[in-house]
Amino acid sequence: MNEKRKNSTRSGSNFKWVGEVTPRPDGVDKVTGRARYGDDLKLPGMLHARVLRSPHAHAKIVSIDTSKASALEGVKGVVTYRDIPDHPLATPPYPPIIQDFHDLSRNVMARDKVLYDGHAVAAVAATSEAVAREAIKLIQVKYETLPHVLDPFEATLSDAPILHEYQFTEGADPDTSKPSNTFRTLSGERGNLVQGFSEADVIIEREFSSQPVHQGFIEPMACVASASEDGSVELWTSTQGHFVARGLLSKLLNLEISKLRVTASEIGGGFGAKTTIYGEPVAIRLSQKTGRPVRMTFTRSEVFRATGPAAGSRCRIKVGIKSDGTITAGDAEIWYQAGAFKGAPVGRALDTFFSPYNIKHIRAAAHDVCVNRPKVAAYRAPGAPMATWAMEAVLNEAADVIGIDPIDLRLRNAVKEGDTSLKGTKHGRIGLIEVLEATKNHAHYTAPLGRNEGRGFAVGYWLHGGGLSSASVILQDDGTVNVATGSPDIGGSRSSMRAMAAEELGIDVKLIKPIIADTGSLPYSYQTAGSRTTYATGMAVVNAARDVIDRLRALAATKWDIGVKDVRWDDGHAIPADKYEGEISPLSLKELAEVAMKMGGAIAGHSEINASGQGAAFCAQLVDVCVDPETGRVTPIRHTVIEDVGRAISPDYVEGQMQGGAVQGIGWALNEEYIYNENAQLQNTGFLDYRMPVASDVPMIDTVIVEVPNPNHPYGVRGVGEPPLVSAPAAVANAVENAIGTTMSHLPLTPPKILRAIGETIPEAAE
């Protein structure tokens, strides 16, 4: 792997810890089984909850009779929608991930209607899981089934079954005459499309579709709620954002924020899905009703049926290009399945289509459409991969048609500093050109291909997240340090927080223990999502460490009886100004820690910020696949991810993010999809049938870390996690197209689809 890093275009630095590989602070606990995840907390007297879920995709709830379940020995409490407070429809709802409490209340527990197979209808808490399972079978629900709709485009047609009688399309031209499944259409336009297309020598127009895919984290949703008679509640949960969970729960359940203390357990993957709440409110209500701690852990099948997934899509796109490769115009429209409640990532789709390129005349529209499927949740770069796939597929086709190298085509149109995206983001220093050049210069790009093999290429854009973060850096009296943040650590962020604090303080990383503080111990922080943590929370850590340094300088100044201006901080020491040389000797952080306890009191630094300036990042991928012409099976055989991360604080975990995102993209492109029967019941609710890539499906994933430092971050960080998934499905699909010589426009590219595309007759069993 060190070999590989030499390949990277990482800028040299004078940092001691930033950019170095250091032992991960939570590593030993995770290889020894000591780390505690959502389902690993056992409390005395704890009850076990199970949820009864709808077998219907769309039905009125006529009645719910829980009396038999309540009477079962060992059952301590039952809840239905009557126990979950209702909320009025909010206008406008709360962006960016829309959380309308009217919807949230109904998604947590179906109220008047069930809207998807798997929708929660009732829940019980019992002395054992077995009893709870037995009890939910005794709950009698009378349904009156209604027609359903699954496809986002069909859901917009006038004869489609309507999910919400109260929903009217918002947007540019709102239609309030009749209810609609389209919650809103976002659109943006600049320039003049007619002119743009008239300037083009080649116009390519295509349609695409994709199925919902699940985030596929290995740890199911799990929490333990413990409510006290005094009105306070403690919640232990596997979440990407315990402050956000607290905010949602307190508002949903009418709890006082300060009395709801949420602790983030170790989290076994989330990829966006754990940015919101699922079983938590039900567990809290069951705990309040029973007076006992309640554990709520979803089964894998519940995870598939009722959490996530990422939106399925329909898309059409039209792009005009001159024969010299200049893109003159782009026009795109996408329909995203929001699932049962509004909130598909339409804003991101809009921002994604054309953002890597400087195109004069563009228009994009994205529809947020409700269908009878589980409500979508964020999935790594929500909204971006499918929009990127459409644009990149068309550009690759255009490059073929006009006979230009696909990377040169991108280079000709690449956005750079000073350009503005459709949404109006004016780019600062960004690294698209560096990424494209590193891709072009990579040996993979020109390596020979064998029979039945093809190569794909795509580049993706992601505007990273910033936002609210807080951190405390606490100096202990023995000179060791705790760094506390409010950002759950999904993939090694504690390493990066520690490295940045060590760099600032000038001490060994070994002296620093980073922790994730609960919601009672730190001010508000957003979720670990949108690739924001190392950027925003990292910035808070740097600020808090600098706060500590300021206090230590002041302490040294007091002790030495000199002005604080005459004390500087260098390499872990307070150092008096030159004029005191020989008179006063420097004091180390450890010495000062001791002094502090005798003088002004303990030392800590704090920071609460609303970070901005994170900027855009780009990730390119090269993928080789081999297509078996007899079976239609696609095997990825070589894969390179090239990404500008600004600066890699923990390079090994940065590589890991790039590799993980790439393989999720392979799954999205080739295998993964939600499959429904004619009654709109989900058919593949387990990992056997929802087939994610396993170790033998994929090759090594090479990484090239490009570092074009972000001037707005003290260490140049941009972020890393999202962009690898943005361009992966597009690159994989393009490789398949290249191998079989025809365009492919409907994901996933399963063997039957491949066989059909190459004109083979398909054995019936494969269909």
Added chain:
Amino acid sequence: MSKHFVSAIVNGDEVEFRCDSGETLLDVLRTKLYLTGTKNGCGTGDCGACTVLMNGRAINSCLVLGAECSDMSIETIEGMAVGGELHPLQQKFLDHAALQCGVCTPGILNMAKALLKENSNPSETEVRFGLAGNLCRCTGYDKIVRAVMDAAAEMRARRT
């Protein structure tokens, strides 16, 4: 429901427990013996997060009944490090950053341990197929495969 009374060896210690006919070894480990290092990712034998060794063989503990464990020797992740020293596989997983969220890690470590027992010098392909029953959604497997091969090399070197 009558309970089964079972005595078994877990990580070298004699243990006794009572369980229902339907309770799996995974349930027993996690809820009766409080060994929560063994993870439940699916409960249906599809993810490998619950992999433990039973008489030296890797099994999905969610597919084995507690009642079947009489006199069996079970090794879980909690028993992998001995006397405060990490197993080479554990150390190499840390050195290679072969985990992100870490929830798949206990199962993968146990599976790899069994694999290396059978084949002390596996090829990349053999490692990939050996671990094909263990899902990891975070890492893309690259660093896991490298860590296992490096651990194998280290274990071979230690033996000679």
